[in-house]
Structures are given as structure tokens and as C-alpha cells.
Amino acid sequence: MNRADEAAYRDYVTARMDSLRRVAYLLCRDWHTADDLVSVTITKLYRHFARVKDEVRLDGYVRRIMLRVWLDERRRPWRREQPTADLPDVEQPTRHEVVDRAQVLDLLDGLPPRQRAAVVLRLYCDLSVAETAEILGCTAGTVKSQTARGLDTLRARALEVPTRSTE
Amino acid sequence: MDKNTFDDAIGEPPPSTVRVDEAIARGRREARVRQMATPVAGAVAVVALTVGAVSFLAPDPSRTPSATPSSPTAIIPTGCPPTLTETDREATGRLSALARELVGDRLPDGARLVDGEGDGSHEPLEFVKTQNRIIEWVECAARPDEPDGRYTTGAGIAVAGGEAAIEFTVYPYQGVGRADPCGPWAGTDPAPECASIAGPDGEAVHTRVDETANASATLVSVIKPDGTCLEVSYHSPDRSIPSPLSLDEVVEIALDPGMTLYP
Numbered sequence: 182m183n184r185a186d187e188a189a190y191r192d193y194v195t196a197r198m199d200s201l202r203r204v205a206y207l208l209c210r211d212w213h214t215a216d217d218l219v220s221v222t223i224t225k226l227y228r229h230f231a232r233v234k235d236e237v238r239l240d241g242y243v244r245r246i247m248l249r250v251w252l253d254e255r256r257r258p259w260r261r262e263q264p265t266a267d268l269p270d271v272e273q274p275t276r277h278e279v280v281d282r283a284q285v286l287d288l289l290d291g292l293p294p295r296q297r298a299a300v301v302l303r304l305y306c307d308l309s310v311a312e313t314a315e316i317l318g319c320t321a322g323t324v325k326s327q328t329a330r331g332l333d334t335l336r337a338r339a340l341e342v343p344t345r346s347t348e
Numbered sequence: 349m350d351k352n353t354f355d356d357a358i359g360e361p362p363p364s365t366v367r368v369d370e371a372i373a374r375g376r377r378e379a380r381v382r383q384m385a386t387p388v389a390g391a392v393a394v395v396a397l398t399v400g401a402v403s404f405l406a407p408d409p410s411r412t413p414s415a416t417p418s419s420p421t422a423i424i425p426t427g428c429p430p431t432l433t434e435t436d437r438e439a440t441g442r443l444s445a446l447a448r449e450l451v452g453d454r455l456p457d458g459a460r461l462v463d464g465e466g467d468g469s470h471e472p473l474e475f476v477k478t479q480n481r482i483i484e485w486v487e488c489a490a491r492p493d494e495p496d497g498r499y500t501t502g503a504g505i506a507v508a509g510g511e512a513a514i515e516f517t518v519y520p521y522q523g524v525g526r527a528d529p530c531g532p533w534a535g536t537d538p539a540p541e542c543a544s545i546a547g548p549d550g551e552a553v554h555t556r557v558d559e560t561a562n563a564s565a566t567l568v569s570v571i572k573p574d575g576t577c578l579e580v581s582y583h584s585p586d587r588s589i590p591s592p593l594s595l596d597e598v599v600e601i602a603l604d605p606g607m608t609l610y611p
Contacts, residue, residue, distance in 0.1 A: 227375030285357035
């Protein structure tokens with residue numbers, strides 16, 4: 182990579198650092214792991230930056246790297262999630278429960294990885310269904326169903342969590 | 349539930365531990381390695397240098413301790429590595445001074461160390477701590493959440509007519525995985541020269557030399573009985589320039605007793 186590209190890489194990464202760390206934290210729920218995830222992501226980005234630097238969807242490219250790194254990491258044996266029973270059918274709640282900050286993250290943490298990724302990309306990164314599908318490498322229909330299931334699960338679990346207001 | 353909900357939940361992030369300079373240094377290292385081989389073999393080499401080095405050196409769990417065919421016998425530690433007793437500052441300071449001495453003593457007249465890690469922010473052979481709990485290295489399966497980082501450094505070696513490069517990586521040996529020593533590089537053309545020997549104090553030493561028409565690269569990996577894993581890679585982009593370090597000298601540097609995480 183030449184000096185100009187490296188300077189552009191440094192500027193890009195520095196400007197996006199806060200955003201990348203926040204997305205990584207929503208995925209990992211641990212700041213140390215999130216920073217490691219960002220480190221690996223930007224190292225991989227360096228490898229291809231000269232080729233992709235002018236891409237309009239560079240942010241999406243970087244998120245895709247991060248998602249893949251994170252999903253790969255989740256597949257490691259010691260991080261593998263234990264299968265759970267099928268989720269119960271829960272009626273759509275008709276009122277909004279008030280959950281505190283930590284509970285929001287706890288609820289998100291309880292989602293399966295791809296559902297969590299879909300929710301984070303759609304709701305936090307504000308990406309379209311098509312953009313999310315591209316990053317996750319799946320169809321738009323899968324993104325819709327993953328997001329809907331994720332949100333349904335969040336709502337259902339929010340009902341089960343004792344809220345501050347009721348304590 | 350929207351972006352603000354999540355931002356409120358995240359709160360104020362702690363100070364970042366992400367080091368852009370170190371990402372750039374790693375990227376440069378990988379780029380240099382890729383220059384060494386054909387495009388296909390290059391991709392294999394990158395994976396091998398970043399992931400395979402640990403796994404190919406690890407013992408067969410059914411044979412502990414394992415040994416190389418040569419004598420004396422290599423003693424490969426098993427289980428999780430001991431806890432480090434030095435602070436990062438102490439370790440990097442000690443390793444930096446020793447690396448400069450070991451390399452400097454072996455350089456021919458006229459050769460000098462230039463360009464450290466990062467964008468000129470580190471001195472030649474100034475070790476830095478890098479965090480890489482995930483992805484790059486096999487972790488200790490029994491202790492997956494311990495932040496076992498590694499210490500790395502590098503420098504250019506300026507000689508008349510060109511520049512070579514030397515890099516060090518030191519990390520706790522994690523004791524898992526095993527593979528054929530040259531397996532990760534299968535398919536490289538021309539084939540690398542690989543050798544496995546036992547050091548005088550029971551170190552397991554593996555060497556690999558790749559040579560193309562123009563360039564050469566040497567990787568020396570050492571597992572020490574105390575639990576230190578050390579890699580020294582040496583890259584010369586132009587074979588028409590006399591190499592400032594020989595393979596034997598790189599092995600000597602790697603086997604120095606001071607090159608350890610457990611002094």
C-alpha cells in the first residue's frame with residue numbers, strides 16, 4: 182500500500198473507530214472482545230484497502246468483515262452456544278415495557294448470533310433489508326424473518342424481565 | 349427500539365485499546381509475506397504464518413512430552429502457559445534491549461537497523477504488546493477468556509544496495525493443536541526447505557526457508573520448555589544483495605535464553 186492509501190486508511194479507520202467499537206460491543210457485549218474484534222477487522226481491511234477505498238459502500242464492506250470475523254469466532258468450540266428448546270409462541274405485546282439500559286443489552290445478548298446481527302444492522306446501523314442481506318450473505322427474506330424473530334424474542338423476553346418500574 | 353435505545357444502553361465507551369499503528373504493522377508484515385510466493389501459495393503462507401505456526405508446532409496429545417528425532421530431546425510444554433510475572437512495560441523493555449543486542453552483534457559492517465513498527469512511532473526492534481485474543485491464534489482451550497496477547501517487533505536492516513527486514517513475535521505457548529511442520533505451506537512452488545531440530549536446552553526448533561528467483565524468507569519457530577513461543581522471521585527482498593544474517597544466526601538469536609516470557 183502506498184503512503185497516500187495508508188494515510189487514507191488511517192483517516193478512515195480513525196473516523197469510524199467509535200462507530201465500529203459500538204457495533205462490535207453490541208455483538209460481543211464485552212469491550213475487550215469488541216476492541217479485539219475491531220483490531221482484527223481493521224487489519225483485514227488494511228489488506229484490501231487499496232482496492233476498496235473508493236467503494237461507495239465501504240462502510241458496508243467493513244461491517245461485513247466484522248460480522249464474518251465475529252460469526253467465525255462464535256463457531257469456536259468454547260464459544261459455541263448451547264442449543265435451547267424451541268421458543269414458545271408468545272402473543273405480541275400490546276404495550277411497551279420499560280426496560281433499563283443493562284436489560285436492553287442482556288436481552289440482545291440472548292439472541293442467536295445471526296438474529297442479533299440482523300437486529301443490530303437493521304435497527305442500530307439503520308441499514309436497509311437489502312444492505313443487511315448483502316452483509317450477512319443471505320436473502321432479503323431471511324433478513325426479514327431473522328429481524329422479525331429477533332424483535333419478537335426481545336419483546337417476549339422483555340415481558341419476562343422484571344422492570345425497574347415494577348420493582 | 350431504535351438506535352438511540354442502543355446508544356443509551358451502551359453508554360459512554362471506555363478508552364479504546366485498538367491500535368491503528370499495530371494494524372498497519374500487521375498488514376505490512378502480511379504484505380511482505382505474500383510477496384514471497386505465488387498468489388495461491390501466498391494466501392496459504394499468510395494463513396500459515398498467522399495461524400499455522402502455533403498449530404504445526406504443537407504436540408500430538410497422545411504423546412507428551414513429544415520429541416524430535418534428533419538429540420537432545422525437545423521438551424514441549426503441555427497445558428496452559430504459566431502466568432506472566434512481568435508487566436508489559438517490563439517485558440517489552442527487556443526484550444527490546446536484548447533483541448537489539450542479539451541482532452546488532454551479528455550484523456556485518458555497514459549494516460544498520462532502521463524503521464520500527466508502526467508509522468515511525470516505534471524504534472527499530474522496540475517490542476509492543478498486541479492484543480489478539482480472537483481469530484489469529486489458537487487459544488488455550490481451558491482458559492479461553494484470558495487476554496493472552498503477544499509481543500511483536502520488527503526492523504529494517506539497511507545494507508549497501510537494499511534493505512532486509514526482521515520481525516519477532518513472542519507469546520505464551522498454548523499447548524493445543526498439531527500438524528505436519530510444513531503442512532500449512534503445501535503447494536508452495538518452489539517447495540520450502542523445512543527442518544526440525546532440538547535446541548541445547550530442550551527447545552523445539554522448526555525452520556523454514558522459502559526462496560524465489562529474487563527474494564528469500566526465513567521463519568524460525570521455537571517452543572521453549574518454559575512455555576515461551578518465539579518466532580523470528582527474516583525477509584530479504586533482493587537475493588542479489590548479500591544477506592546480513594544467515595539462517596544459523598537467526599536460530600542463535602531465537603535460542604538465546606533471554607528471549608523468554610519467563611525470565
